[in-house]
Amino acid sequence: MKIHEYQAKALLKALEAPVPRGSLARTPEEAEEAARQLGTSVVVVKAQIHAGGRGKAGGIKLAKSPKEAKAAAAALLGKPLVTKQTGPKGSLVRQLWVEEGLEIERELYVGLILDRACGRLCFMASAEGGMDIEEVAEASPEKILRKHVDMAAGFQPYVGRSLAFGLGLSGAAAQRFCQLCQTLLEAYVQHDAATLEINPLVLLKNGELQVLDCKMELDDNALFRQPQLLALEDAHESEPKELQAKAAGLSYISLEGDIGCMVNGAGLAMATMDAIGLAGGKPANFLDVGGSAGQAQVSKAFKLILEDSQVKAVLVNIFGGIMRCDVIAEGIVAAAKEVALKLPLVVRLQGTNMEKGKALLAASGLSIIPADSLAAAAQTAVLAARQ
Secondary structure, eight states: OBOOHHHHHHHHHTTTOOOOOEEEESSHHHHHHHHHHHOOSOEEEEEOOSOSOTTTTTOEEEESSHHHHHHHHHHHTTSEEOOTTTOTTOEEOOOEEEEEOOOEEEEEEEEEEEETTTTEEEEEEESSOSTTHHHHHHHOGGGSEEEEEOTTTOOOHHHHHHHHHHTTOOHHHHHHHHHHHHHHHHHHHHTTEEEEEEEEEEEETTSOEEEOOEEEEEOGGGGGGOHHHHTTOOGGGSOHHHHHHHHTTOEEEEOSSSEEEEESSHHHHHHHHHHHHHTTOOBSEEEEOOSSOOHHHHHHHHHHHHTOTTOOEEEEEEEESSSOHHHHHHHHHHHHHHTTOOSOEEEEEEETTHHHHHHHHHTTOSOEEEOSSHHHHHHHHHHHHHO
């Protein structure tokens, strides 16, 4: 689950991380008042959306007076902001973070992720923080410093010192960086984060460090034990269909292809999407109905797929282990009849009650194209979509 910059900063500030002063604004008048309350010669008006690249897209503006802050807010609020991560439609700006301006000496980058290759948390840092950190990572990966953390031992100061010295920090600045690393680790673990990035982390002319921007993503699978964090979810930043799927207990992600997919199991869903790609097509979605979905959930999943106007064919790929093929078949038939399905429908059923499920589909009166293998199902779906 993604959260906004201002929310992530609030979580870090509660752990005494160095975060600039700021206020949330949802109207130009609130932005003007926030700038007046901050009282600095310059304030920064920042669009709050769940996407990076806001600066390059014009979503971050400097204002030298409360009046300028109001004008900057008026130029952003209620308008879509298009970045590399939003796609061409952009994301509508509904709120702003108005923050005090700082006298910046250097921009750095520090992040914390789980390195699945070794099963440890890993700090990443670079002396070239800022808007082009992605380009730095791609063109000059050697400039990204890495240090793993052994959670059995907890945070060890040498990890922070090693990164600080690698960034060219010394003295009090190195000590502050080391303390920040410890705070970031505490925040990551305490809030069950999946990603935590500070970009940029700035060194001020007075030697202080400040978290100028923060990106934090929380692990959806851990939210059951983080009920207080559920309130941070912004439904406006999610696809409506993804919210509907979540409410129905389904895992759904919209994509840009034209072949709708309904599969049980995340691994099989990924394999199905790969098979579609190998056959020359593009999946329109990732949809995992899980291993214990009932007829109602299957029917809901089918409707979600068909609500996508770009879908030209539907591929259902079910391996019946815990999930029974006849239950899937009943859900498919019910949903297809309810929406008066006219698109090509390719179905592959394997496993528990497979023959019963196939019989239900055959007797449904629907125009269903059966397939026995994943490769054949993908090829058939791609061909059907093209025709």
